[in-house]
Amino acid sequence: MDVAARERAATDRPRVLVVQNVRSSGPRRLIGWLTDAGVDPHVVLGPAGLPASLDGYSGLIMLGGGLMPDDDEEGPWLAAERSLAAEAIEADLPTLGICLGAQIIAHVAGGTVKAKTGPKERGATDIRPLAAATDDAVLSAIGTGAPMIENHQDMITELPPGAVLLASSAGVDNQAFRVGDHVRGVQFHPEVCADDLWGWEEPTDPAPGDASVAELVAAARLVDAENTAASRGMITAFAAAVAAAARRSPTDREGE
Numbered sequence: 001m002d003v004a005a006r007e008r009a010a011t012d013r014p015r016v017l018v019v020q021n022v023r024s025s026g027p028r029r030l031i032g033w034l035t036d037a038g039v040d041p042h043v044v045l046g047p048a049g050l051p052a053s054l055d056g057y058s059g060l061i062m063l064g065g066g067l068m069p070d071d072d073e074e075g076p077w078l079a080a081e082r083s084l085a086a087e088a089i090e091a092d093l094p095t096l097g098i099c100l101g102a103q104i105i106a107h108v109a110g111g112t113v114k115a116k117t118g119p120k121e122r123g124a125t126d127i128r129p130l131a132a133a134t135d136d137a138v139l140s141a142i143g144t145g146a147p148m149i150e151n152h153q154d155m156i157t158e159l160p161p162g163a164v165l166l167a168s169s170a171g172v173d174n175q176a177f178r179v180g181d182h183v184r185g186v187q188f189h190p191e192v193c194a195d196d197l198w199g200w201e202e203p204t205d206p207a208p209g210d211a212s213v214a215e216l217v218a219a220a221r222l223v224d225a226e227n228t229a230a231s232r233g234m235i236t237a238f239a240a241a242v243a244a245a246a247r248r249s250p251t252d253r254e255g256e
Helices: 003-012 030-036 078-091 100-108 131-135 194-199 213-222 224-248
Strands: 015-020 040-045 059-062 095-098 112-114 121-129 146-152 155-158 164-168 176-179 183-186
Touching: 015 030, 015 078, 030 040, 030 224, 059 078, 059 100, 059 224, 078 095, 078 100, 095 100, 100 112, 100 155, 100 176, 100 183, 121 213, 131 164, 146 194, 146 224, 194 213, 213 224
Parallel strands: 015 040, 015 059, 059 095, 095 183
Antiparallel strands: 112 155, 121 146, 121 164, 164 176, 176 183
């Protein structure tokens, strides 16, 4: 395929806005998976400024970051991100909120998020799907359960009205949920693989049970194949939902 043909093919792909909240928490392997699934990811760093609307996009991904959803002093772009989340919820646009992104969805849709409230979840964590996940187009990819990477203590303590709980862990109930048909939030990180944990900091205030980074990496490597298969399945299914949304609304595929 020549350059012109590749450019035409890229133009024909449905676009997904990927909001990166902090430089250290990028989309990592999601980019390759989305691209392989026929979607064009457009990564925007929150502090650099976000689009005013989702015009031209058929999907939205909001990544993590060590902030609360309404921490506008530390994250002045969060107001714009909340506006995008509200637009996505209103339109029932295929959306995936990851960690902070999930908390933004919960906050905007009327749920409750509290800082440093739950148990620390760090490293590979078993995610247990509930019955509602069986028929969910995206979360069904984790099958009967899968190890996913976590790194949080802030937590969603109450889901938005009408939200459907899809998965939990042993320590945290609200691990994955859906608002409407196509807006989903997950507390865990499908974009992170075992060796990405080498970039994490050691615990600054160790508590009983805290593990070193080396221990976290070793444990995550033991389940990396299972984690990767489940994570990729989720992202591929999300990309299929984006493509379906683009087919329903061809104008959403136009550029900005």
